[in-house]
Amino acid sequence: MQEFIYDPWPWYISGPLLTLVVFILLYSGKNFGLSGNFRTMCAIAGGSKFSNFFQFDWRAQKWNLVLLFGVMLGGFISANYLSNGEDLLLNPSTIVALESMGFHAPNGAYLPLEIFGTEALFSSWSGLILLFGGFLVGFGARYAGGCTSGHAISGLSELQIPSLIAVAGFFIGGLLMSHLFLPIIF
Amino acid sequence: MKYIKFLLTGVLLGIVFSKSEIISWYRIYEMFRFESFHMYGIIGSAVILGSLGIQFIKWKEFKSIE
Numbered sequence: 001m002q003e004f005i006y007d008p009w010p011w012y013i014s015g016p017l018l019t020l021v022v023f024i025l026l027y028s029g030k031n032f033g034l035s036g037n038f039r040t041m042c043a044i045a046g047g048s049k050f051s052n053f054f055q056f057d058w059r060a061q062k063w064n065l066v067l068l069f070g071v072m073l074g075g076f077i078s079a080n081y082l083s084n085g086e087d088l089l090l091n092p093s094t095i096v097a098l099e100s101m102g103f104h105a106p107n108g109a110y111l112p113l114e115i116f117g118t119e120a121l122f123s124s125w126s127g128l129i130l131l132f133g134g135f136l137v138g139f140g141a142r143y144a145g146g147c148t149s150g151h152a153i154s155g156l157s158e159l160q161i162p163s164l165i166a167v168a169g170f171f172i173g174g175l176l177m178s179h180l181f182l183p184i185i186f
Numbered sequence: 187m188k189y190i191k192f193l194l195t196g197v198l199l200g201i202v203f204s205k206s207e208i209i210s211w212y213r214i215y216e217m218f219r220f221e222s223f224h225m226y227g228i229i230g231s232a233v234i235l236g237s238l239g240i241q242f243i244k245w246k247e248f249k250s251i252e
Contacts (some may be wrong), residue, residue, distance in 0.1 A: 010206075
């Protein structure tokens with residue numbers, strides 16, 4: 001039991017737990033989707049002065065901000081109290097591909113310091129890439145009306161064709177980035 | 187107080203995201219290189235179970251109208 005808590009969870013545990021979350025929210029009359037919070041935060045910050053897109057009743061979306069805060073809290077609990085701090089067991093050929101771009105093996109981290117570390121953040125080239133990436137995430141998630149959680153998990157579960165198109169788009173984008181752009185940028 | 191269930195649901199979600207390494211940049215990169223089943227298993231099982239559950243709810247609602 002103890003090993004189960006501290007070891008990484010296999011897909012057949014996590015997938016059904018994600019479904020459980022979708023149904024807890026559906027039971028409360030809510031749709032699972034995290035990036036809607038971008039719009040809510042912009043509306044709270046006074047975005048309605050600049051665009052009609054932010055003129056909506058954001059108070060009705062407070063539950064989603066609470067959910068997002070819970071996600072961060074859960075991540076903190078998991079990283080500090082439920083983890084054995086062992087390295088990710090990546091496919092060896094993935095590690096070879098990473099090394100060919102000058103990236104180190106994970107070493108217990110979830111994000112490569114080469115892109116997300118403090119040093120990279122303050123070097124102008126990596127800093128600009130992060131800024132541009134953040135812009136694309138914010139723009140794309142709103143333009144498509146959702147991100148991976150809303151379209152891939154909720155939307156596909158509801159057999160929505162627009163979500164299927166969005167997920168195909170995410171996937172093509174990810175393939176292009178991983179195979180074409182990432183080796184050029186780094 | 188009515189928000190507490192959303193906080194707890196969020197905590198569960200955060201633990202799942204973190205414990206199953208879904209939020210790992212490395213796992214996502216590995217997925218796009220088709221070198222692991224892990225992410226496909228998570229998304230696939232979540233979507234299949236979710237769509238079955240939603241079809242079941244619709245079927246029950248249909249029955250209750252009849």
